[in-house]
Amino acid sequence: MATPTHATGPTSPKAAKPFFGNAPQPTPPFFTPAPTSVQKEDAPETPTKDKEPDVPIQFGSFEVFCQLFDDLIIKWPKRWQQSYQSAKKHGGNTLFDPKFGEDLISKEIMSLYNIFWAIQLQSNSPYGSKVDFSKGLEMAEQLTGVSGTWLNMASIALHMDMEKYLGEKIPIYAKQNLGIFLISGALLQSGLVGLNALTKSELDFTSILGPATKKWTEPPGGFSRPFVLDNIPDDRWRPPFYQPPKAFELKYSGTDEKAEEKKLSLGLGFNLASALGKYPDDEKEKAKYKGLELFPYFQYFNSEAIPGKPDPKEQHKFMLGLYGGDKGVYGLGEGGGRFNGDQLLEGYGRGGVSFRNFGRLSLLDLTGEVDYRPDAEAKWRGRLNAAAQFNILDSKRFEFNFGAAAGALLPSGGQPGAMDYRTQLSFMHKYNDKRFSQPLKSGVEFTYNYGLEDPFSADSSRISGFGARAVFMSMLKGGFERFEHYEKSDTLPEQDLHFFLAFDFAPVFARKKEEKKDK
Numbered sequence: 001m002a003t004p005t006h007a008t009g010p011t012s013p014k015a016a017k018p019f020f021g022n023a024p025q026p027t028p029p030f031f032t033p034a035p036t037s038v039q040k041e042d043a044p045e046t047p048t049k050d051k052e053p054d055v056p057i058q059f060g061s062f063e064v065f066c067q068l069f070d071d072l073i074i075k076w077p078k079r080w081q082q083s084y085q086s087a088k089k090h091g092g093n094t095l096f097d098p099k100f101g102e103d104l105i106s107k108e109i110m111s112l113y114n115i116f117w118a119i120q121l122q123s124n125s126p127y128g129s130k131v132d133f134s135k136g137l138e139m140a141e142q143l144t145g146v147s148g149t150w151l152n153m154a155s156i157a158l159h160m161d162m163e164k165y166l167g168e169k170i171p172i173y174a175k176q177n178l179g180i181f182l183i184s185g186a187l188l189q190s191g192l193v194g195l196n197a198l199t200k201s202e203l204d205f206t207s208i209l210g211p212a213t214k215k216w217t218e219p220p221g222g223f224s225r226p227f228v229l230d231n232i233p234d235d236r237w238r239p240p241f242y243q244p245p246k247a248f249e250l251k252y253s254g255t256d257e258k259a260e261e262k263k264l265s266l267g268l269g270f271n272l273a274s275a276l277g278k279y280p281d282d283e284k285e286k287a288k289y290k291g292l293e294l295f296p297y298f299q300y301f302n303s304e305a306i307p308g309k310p311d312p313k314e315q316h317k318f319m320l321g322l323y324g325g326d327k328g329v330y331g332l333g334e335g336g337g338r339f340n341g342d343q344l345l346e347g348y349g350r351g352g353v354s355f356r357n358f359g360r361l362s363l364l365d366l367t368g369e370v371d372y373r374p375d376a377e378a379k380w381r382g383r384l385n386a387a388a389q390f391n392i393l394d395s396k397r398f399e400f401n402f403g404a405a406a407g408a409l410l411p412s413g414g415q416p417g418a419m420d421y422r423t424q425l426s427f428m429h430k431y432n433d434k435r436f437s438q439p440l441k442s443g444v445e446f447t448y449n450y451g452l453e454d455p456f457s458a459d460s461s462r463i464s465g466f467g468a469r470a471v472f473m474s475m476l477k478g479g480f481e482r483f484e485h486y487e488k489s490d491t492l493p494e495q496d497l498h499f500f501l502a503f504d505f506a507p508v509f510a511r512k513k514e515e516k517k518d519k
Contacts, residue, residue, distance in 0.1 A: 079159035095156065096509040102437050104161055106506035110477075111152035113502040114140040126493040129258050130233045142231040143479060143500045145469070216275045217248040217268065220293045221286070222330065222356050222363060223323050226387045227405055227422040229449045229465035232483050232496050236453050237463060241319055241336050241348040245269050245297050261312040262304040269297030290328035290357045297321055299336070314338040314345055321350075330354045332367065347372040352385075363389040363403070371456040378413030381456040389424075399428040399443070407451070409458055418458040420451025431473065437510050440473045453485070461487035477502045 083097040096105045118136035125131035131139070141147045148163060155162045224244070230237040245267030253259040272294040273279060280286045298320045303312035321334025335349040352367030369383040389403030405422040428443030447467045454460035463486065469479035480499035488494060 083159055096506070097159075098510050100161075100510070102506045102510035104155065105509050106504055107146055107148070108152045108156050109504050109506055110144050110146040110502060111149040113500065114144055114146065114149045115153075117143065117500045121498055125233070125498075126496060127233045135233055139231055139233075139498065140500065143481065143498065144477070144502065213248050216271055217245075218271060218274070219244065219246060219269060219297070220271055220273060220295055220323065221289065222354055223295060223332075225405075226363060226365065226389065227403055227424040227447055227449070229447055229467050229481060229483070231467075231481055232465075234483070234485075234492060234496070236461075236485060236492070237465070237483065239455050240317060240338060240346065241334075241350075242455075244319070244321065244334070245299055259306065260309055261306055263312070264300075264302040266300045267298070269295055271295050287362075288357050292326045293330055294324040295322070297323075297334075315340050319348070325354075328356050328358055330356065344372075344374060360390050360392065361388065362391050362401075363387065365405070369455075373456075376457075378415040381412050381415075382410045383455065384408045384410065387422075396432065396439075397430055399426070399430070401426045407455065409452070409456065416458045418452055420449075420455070422449045422451075423447070428471075435511050436507050438474070438507070440475075440507060442472045442474075443470070445469045461485060474507050475504050477504055 083095075083099075086097050086099050096108065114137060117140040118133055121136035121139050122131050122133050125136070137149060141149060146152075151162050154160075225242065247267075247269075249265065249267040251263075251265050253261070253263045273289075273292050276292075278291055279289055299318060301317040303315055303317075305311045316339040317336065319334060319336030321332065323330060323332045325331055331351075331353050333349075333351045335347075337347045338345040348369070348371050350367055350369045352365065354366075355364040356362065358364075365385070365387040367385045369385065371381045371383075373379060373381075385405070385407040387403070387405030389401065391399075391401055393400035401424075403424045407420045409418040409420075411417040424445070424447045426443065426445035428441050430439035430441055432439050445468065447465075449463075449465040451463065452458070452460045453463050463484065465481065465483045467479065467481040469477070471477045478499070478501040480497065483496045485492070485494050
């Protein structure tokens with residue numbers, strides 16, 4: 001298998017963040033199979049959403065760990081035996097039992113590729129030590145469109161859908177044993193933080209809490225800026241206030257020997273609709289959701305200098321905002337600032353309105369931004385932004401989506417204005433065969449970004465990004481992302497190119513076996 005090459009540069013499903021924007025998610029990720037995941041142990045033919053039980057909140061007992069041990073360990077051989085018998089019966093594979101469902105099998109296969117490509121990205125990136133294995137894995141997940149690699153690895157080992165287990169069963173255990181979970185979770189997280197410190201790496205205080213609270217802290221669909229490519233370890237593609245929180249996060253880089261600064265970062269949001277169980281389980285139906293949304297969020301960063309290294313750009317940065325609405329109409333307001341001590345370096349604000357899922361129009365964003373820099377020649381700068389996405393065709397055989405976004409930097413204080421652009425196009429053909437649980441998809445997706453490194457300065461360098469993905473019969477998958485900076489730098493690459501190739505045989509493993517009729 002080829003090794004990814006690099007050249008200089010942000011999907012991300014993730015995705016798939018003007019360049020200046022957030023992926024709209026009115027449609028499911030390009031390579032992500034659609035339906036609900038089911039537990040491997042006893043996967044039903046047609047998953048149904050049961051009403052959540054009303055579980056009282058209690059301090060609990062340490063016996064909960066016996067229950068968890070029984071779920072994850074004692075039943076482990078039983079699940080493998082059931083898988084083996086099912087594989088023999090259906091002519092499948094023991095590791096990827098047809099009863100697991102195509103969606104889960106696909107995520108597990110692609111997670112194995114994520115690990116492979118993470119190693120390649122770590123080894124070949126022109127950014128050198130900036131891309132360690134963790135960063136390489138994050139980039140690989142954005143390239144393939146499949147996240148939660150370690151969770152999917154646990155699903156393979158335990159023969160259990162860990163995402164469903166954590167999202168459905170663990171919350172019940174947690175409510176019944178809240179005190180025990182809080183105490184043990186804090187101790188376990190402290191142990192991991194201590195291990196980070198011993199290895200002289202960045203301290204992550206939420207590696208356990210982040211995934212566990214994802215249901216309540218991840219942003220709603222349509223919140224982020226659409227069609228953004230920034231899957232590159234280069235801050236030139238990330239303006240200071242263009243990265244809102246994605247989940248609960250608390251990190252400190254002061255113990256990392258490779259860090260450029262001692263940085264404490266905190267990000268937190270609360271998704272009311274998700275916490276209330278408003279979203280459909282099916283990912284395709286979830287993308288069409290246009291009901292109640294309320295998402296307050298907050299970010300804070302503190303940076304301190306490391307002896308022998310350049311001083312940080314700012315000592316403090318914060319941002320807070322609120323996104324919410326109902327019936328397909330949503331509003332956004334956010335603001336923040338950067339400081340050195342008590343001195344204001346930059347003040348920022350953004351507001352606008354978003355329309356989601358009105359017929360063929362899956363997204364329409366209209367926003368305005370204002371930026372204040374007391375030391376700049378033009379202290380006040382403003383921007384107007386618009387983005388739209390259309391589901392032009394969505395039938396049993398074809399899908400065709402097109403989206404575009406543009407931003408205008410307004411002239412001010414004798415300084416000129418400027419424009420930036422983003423666009424995305426995807427086309428998919430679906431081949432229906434009764435032997436397969438889902439249509440076999442073949443198609444392409446293209447995303448292009450062109451804009452300013454500093455969205456509030458027409459004199460700043462131009463940057464661009466181009467990404468493409470392709471899939472053939474839902475099994476052969478590949479893609480690449482190329483980033484270019486149009487001004488030479490003594491310390492950073494001017495170009496970066498990375499790609500992936502994968503063979504996802506989930507449709508084959510999940511294929512229905514035809515019953516031969518006796519003549």
